[in-house]
Amino acid sequence: xxxxxxxxxxxxxxxxxxxxxxxxxxxxxxxxxxxxxxxxxxxxxxxxxxxxxxxxxxxxxxxxxxxxxxxxxxxxxxxxxxxxxxxxxxxxxxxxxxxxxxxxxxxxxxxxxxxxxxxxxxxxxxxxxxxxxxxxxxxxxxxxxxxxxxxxxxxxxxxxxxxxxxxxxxxxxxxxxxxxxxxxxxxxx
Numbered sequence: 003x004x005x006x007x008x009x010x011x012x013x014x015x016x017x018x019x020x021x022x023x024x025x026x027x028x029x030x031x032x033x034x035x036x037x038x039x040x041x042x043x044x045x046x047x048x049x050x051x052x053x054x055x056x057x058x059x060x061x062x063x064x065x066x067x068x069x070x071x072x073x074x075x076x077x078x079x080x081x082x083x084x085x086x087x088x089x090x091x092x093x094x095x096x097x098x099x100x101x102x103x104x105x106x107x108x109x110x111x112x113x114x115x116x117x118x119x120x121x122x123x124x125x126x127x128x129x130x131x132x133x134x135x136x137x138x139x140x141x142x143x144x145x146x147x148x149x150x151x152x153x154x155x156x157x158x159x160x161x162x163x164x165x166x167x168x169x170x171x172x173x174x175x176x177x178x179x180x181x182x183x184x185x186x187x188x189x190x191x
Contacts, residue, residue: 014044113146
């Protein structure tokens with residue numbers, strides 16, 4: 003069974019969905035959830051689902067200490083699910099093409115530093131885009147610039163608000179993120 007390690011900074015809706023999805027599968031299992039935010043509700047959600055958690059500081063992330071902790075779990079895939087810090091080069095190098103992220107827009111549009119959550123949805127609506135969606139991509143040394151694995155879009159209407167776009171994005175994330183992860187795991191990474 004392949005081993006999935008999740009990094010998250012916030013509420014953990016995607017992390018919870020992934021943990022529950024793989025709770026019924028033989029293709030993979032979530033072995034830990036790592037967070038840089040000790041108050042993140044993702045930690046509580048993971049613990050309720052009997053998944054070990056690790057909390058670390060930004061300094062530990064960039065000093066190699068987190069790499070050591072990650073190595074102890076021997077992950078086959080690292081999934082960023084609402085992780086807001088820049089992923090460090092040492093982890094990207096150690097797990098080349100084994101670190102993925104989900105972004106709430108159709109990259110390359112609306113990506114980069116500071117483009118997360120409602121910031122993205124506001125920009126999409128203010129720019130009067132005709133569509134939006136999700137992008138699942140490999141993580142490299144630059145924010146949101148890794149190779150695209152999967153995209154799913156939906157049409158926007160003139161009445162869409164940042165909040166309605168967020169709801170539609172959430173539905174796509176919940177539906178597709180675990181399936182794309184499973185596809186990667188079963189294609190022998």
